Amino acid sequence: MDWEAFFTVHRGLPREGPGTAEDVAWACGLAGLPEGAVICDAGCGPGGDIAALLDAVPGARVVSVDKSAGFVAEAAARFAGEARVSVVEGDLGALPGAYDMIWCAGALYFLGLRDGLAAMARALKPGGVLAFSEPCFFTDAPGAEARAFWEGYPAQSAEGIAAAVTAAGFDVLGTRKVPDAGWEAYYRPMEARIAALRPDADARLAAMLDLCAAEAVAWRQVRDETGYLLCVARLS
């Protein structure tokens, strides 16, 4: 990956993966958190979900964690002066914990589902709640394009994901598909950035612009077959 070119495209975007404030509110509603709960935004990117987490849980404190120093700096700048938010550089596999809830949008699968669930379980308080989005097929017979979209990651059915969550020691509270609006909230600002950069792009940057643009096109072709399942589960 050409990270310099990647960050030229992605620096300063509102979010780095699909999601909506409604998703956050729905998950927090299922979690039924106490006032003053401590929530970890694991793999926070530039902090696109932090405001929604603060809105959804009155009095909550949000600890946002990402391994990318650039995204950590962006999220920290967005919430500078907000005492309820801290943003730290760290690894999803070794979250300090212990949290009442972990919100993990589009990031747990970087560890793999089984290892990711085990890492989250280690970082939750007993009875704590995990909400995460996971690559999922919404048809029994996904086509080659839908499979290729995840570049080798073993996306699976909603039932398969729920079974893995249960096997990891959680009780599933609810699942739902991340809506198309959540994907567009990620891709549209990225496409506007691509259009702005295109006229002056050198060959290296142009290759990255093509790669990022192709991802959005590919998702729109397969969106009825695959996407993210948002899963909310309580550690039993």
Ligand SMILES: C[S@@+](CC[C@H](N)C(=O)[O-])C[C@H]1O[C@@H](n2cnc3c(N)ncnc32)[C@H](O)[C@@H]1O
């Ligand atoms: C697809 S982005 C999602 C970002 C954010 N949750 C959002 O929805 O806008 C995945 C994020 O996970 C972070 N990430 C990936 N692997 C990680 C790891 N092992 N530890 C910490 N962060 C990680 C990346 O740096 C990136 O910011």
